[in-house]
Each structure stands twice: as C-alpha cells, then as structure tokens.
Amino acid sequence: MLKVGVLGVGHLGKFHLNNWKEIDNISITGFFDPDDSIAAAVIEKYGISRYSTAEELIDACDAVDIVAPTIYHFDLCSLALRKGRHVFVEKPLANTMEEAKTLVKLAKESNVKFQVGHVERFNPAFLSLKNYSLQPMFIEVHRLAQFNPRGTDVSVILDLMIHDIDIILSLVKSNVNHISANGVAVMSDTPDIANVRIEFDNGCVANLTSSRISMKKMRKMRLFQKDAYIGIDFLDKKTEIIKLNTPGDKNVFTFDIETNHGKKTIAIASPGVVEVNAIKMELENFRDAILNNTETPVTVLDGFGAMEIAHKILEKINSSHH
Numbered sequence: 001m002l003k004v005g006v007l008g009v010g011h012l013g014k015f016h017l018n019n020w021k022e023i024d025n026i027s028i029t030g031f032f033d034p035d036d037s038i039a040a041a042v043i044e045k046y047g048i049s050r051y052s053t054a055e056e057l058i059d060a061c062d063a064v065d066i067v068a069p070t071i072y073h074f075d076l077c078s079l080a081l082r083k084g085r086h087v088f089v090e091k092p093l094a095n096t097m098e099e100a101k102t103l104v105k106l107a108k109e110s111n112v113k114f115q116v117g118h119v120e121r122f123n124p125a126f127l128s129l130k131n132y133s134l135q136p137m138f139i140e141v142h143r144l145a146q147f148n149p150r151g152t153d154v155s156v157i158l159d160l161m162i163h164d165i166d167i168i169l170s171l172v173k174s175n176v177n178h179i180s181a182n183g184v185a186v187m188s189d190t191p192d193i194a195n196v197r198i199e200f201d202n203g204c205v206a207n208l209t210s211s212r213i214s215m216k217k218m219r220k221m222r223l224f225q226k227d228a229y230i231g232i233d234f235l236d237k238k239t240e241i242i243k244l245n246t247p248g249d250k251n252v253f254t255f256d257i258e259t260n261h262g263k264k265t266i267a268i269a270s271p272g273v274v275e276v277n278a279i280k281m282e283l284e285n286f287r288d289a290i291l292n293n294t295e296t297p298v299t300v301l302d303g304f305g306a307m308e309i310a311h312k313i314l315e316k317i318n319s320s321h322h
Helices: 011-022 036-046 054-059 070-082 097-110 156-171 278-292 300-320
Strands: 002-007 026-032 063-066 086-090 114-117 138-144 176-184 193-200 205-211 218-225 228-233 238-244 252-259 262-269
Touching: 002 011, 002 054, 002 278, 011 026, 011 036, 011 278, 026 036, 026 054, 054 070, 063 070, 063 278, 070 086, 070 097, 086 278, 097 300, 114 278, 114 300, 138 156, 156 193, 156 205, 156 218, 156 300, 176 300, 193 300
Parallel strands: 002 026, 002 063, 063 086, 086 114, 138 205
Antiparallel strands: 138 218, 176 193, 193 205, 218 228, 228 238, 238 262, 252 262
C-alpha cells in the first residue's frame, strides 16, 4: 500500500481526495490544511486525520499530493523532496522561475517520482488522438472562462493558458524562437485576457487566446498539419479529423471537392472518445510511476518548460505596458 498525504484540501483538493479514495493500492494517511473550518468539514466528510504541520504529514507518507495555492508549492515540494518523498504538485509548478529551477535540481538529486498536474493531458478528447501522428505547423487555441474571483491570485497565463502551453510543448518537438504577446487586466490586478503568438524553430506557429472574463466557456484547440486539420474540444470532449482520404480509412464520412489538380476526396473522422475521469487518471499514473518505477507522464521538466514559456509571455506583456 502506498501511503499518500494531501496538502491543501480547498476546492480542488477535495476533488483529489474523492479520487484518491477510489484508487487501488493507496491509503490516504491524512491531510494538512491551515484553515480550521475547511479542515473540520473534511474530517467530518472523509473521516481522515488532520496533521498539525505539513512536515509531520510528509514524514508519515511515501508520497504527497500538493494542492495548496501556488505560493506554497516551493516550500512544500522542497520539504518533501529533501525527505525523499514522491511528489505530485498542481500546476503551475512554482511561483517564480528561481523556485522552479531549484525544484528541478532537487527532484533530480532526490531520485523520486515527480509529477505536475497538467490535467488536460488526460482529457478524453486529447487522449483519443494518441495513435494519430500529430505534427502541427499551425495551432489555434481559445480557452475562455467566466469570471471567478477564486482564480485571480495568478494571471490568466498561469491560471488557464498554461494548460495549452503544456499541450503544445508536448506536441511540437522544437525549440521556441519567438514570442509576441499582449494582455489586459480588466477585473483583477493581473492580466485577465491575453493573446499570444509562439513561433518555433521548425516553422510551427501557435496562436493562443485566453480569457477569464468571457460570457461563455470555450476550450478549443485546432491543429493544422500537412495532411490534416484536427479539432479538439476539451470542454465538450469531442475530436474531429479532416484530411485527404486514404484508401482503407475506417469510420469516416467523405465528400469530393474539385481542385486545380482534379478531384480530391476529403474524409472527416471522429475518433472514439472514451469518457475518463482526468484527475483520477493522472493520479493513477502517478501511483503507477512509483509502483513500477517508470517515468511520470508529466515530469518536473515538463512543468518547468510550461512555466518558462508562461513567464516569458508575462514579461512581454509587462514590457509592452511600460
């Protein structure tokens, strides 16, 4: 049995607790949260022990799940790593790039499993493409959310856009060579809406728009590559692939178009999207990495890479306002 402790049982922490309770080969050692009223509600609902300090909980576990606000990530992660505990931490990895660099170093030295909670990697719509060759040259992303004061301790870049940055970095195997960005703070004192263009060495360009002051929600990514257009709807969990038809394609809807080079057959496929619980799946992957001694699906370096681009975007936005 793997002993897991949860640090931070606020809004998202409770989702994590619900999922840990359903995961095999895991026992929840307890939790730490400085808020007495939140803690009392958790003890009553889940019947698990509250530890009086983070350190006591870390000492009692094999692995920790850190769902505390971003400003506490560094202290909690480094404490756990120094004690040789496996770490799952919510995104973003840390509050500053300096902290993130130190965590990468500590994670390497302590030789434990470290996973960052970029949960969209486990979105069923995205998972449905895992057997498909994705080599996008142009990417268009819209991630729009309604205003929620709970999320404004960080900018929309670190709150929402970082999901898409992580996914794009996992798809485009090339270095970033240029970023342009603008953003506006409307409701809070950090940018609430931003538009970003990321250019890669291999010629791929990604356009990202993120907003947390929209009237309707939207989480869509469109990939354009040499032979296909792929649409991923992270919100409605749907995927479509539109491409030139190749003989033997299954489950596709086709139609013909006339071009200068004669008639072409276009195929529209909708890969089967299997409904999964993304949070539960990422936590199970973390457990498996520990038990089977394999690499975590979202490593500390992945978390660092997404943060690094997010911070470069914030620098661009800040410098354009002065």
